[in-house]
Amino acid sequence: MRRTIVISTVIALSGLLTFRILAQSQVVTLKGQVVCSSCWFEADRKTKPYGSEADIQCATACSKRGVPTALAVTDENGTTLYLLEYGKLQKTEKGWLAYIGKKVEAKGTVREQEGKRYLKVDALTVIPSS
Secondary structure (H helix, E strand, O other), rough: OOHHHHHHHHHHHHHHHHHHHHHHOEEEEEEEEEEEHHHHHHHOOOOOOOOOOHHHHHHHHHOOHHHHOOEEEEEEEEEEEEEEEEEOOOOOHHHHHHHEEEEEEEEEEEEEEEEEEEEEEEEEOOOOOO
């Protein structure tokens, strides 16, 4: 009896883990702004939008120090940062710096690790500014 309960529990937990992994590996499309994950927090972005020359310079310096670049996705609940990783999208000489401050549509897979969200980017399209 006890062995049956243990085996049933293990099967149930493995099913939940499999569901969580599958849910995290779904392809998503997110729209947002490419930002430095550190510089983003240096100002109130509701009153001082990201993308000034100072923001670009800060992002460049942070990139040289290995600070991750993120996609800032804003909705009615606020802004969520997704740390960017290369998927099918190949890294160029400038890397993410070519996109800093730009609004983009990114397709890829999302995962969460240690309380941080990551987006493995397969395709990236710059959204023309109006």
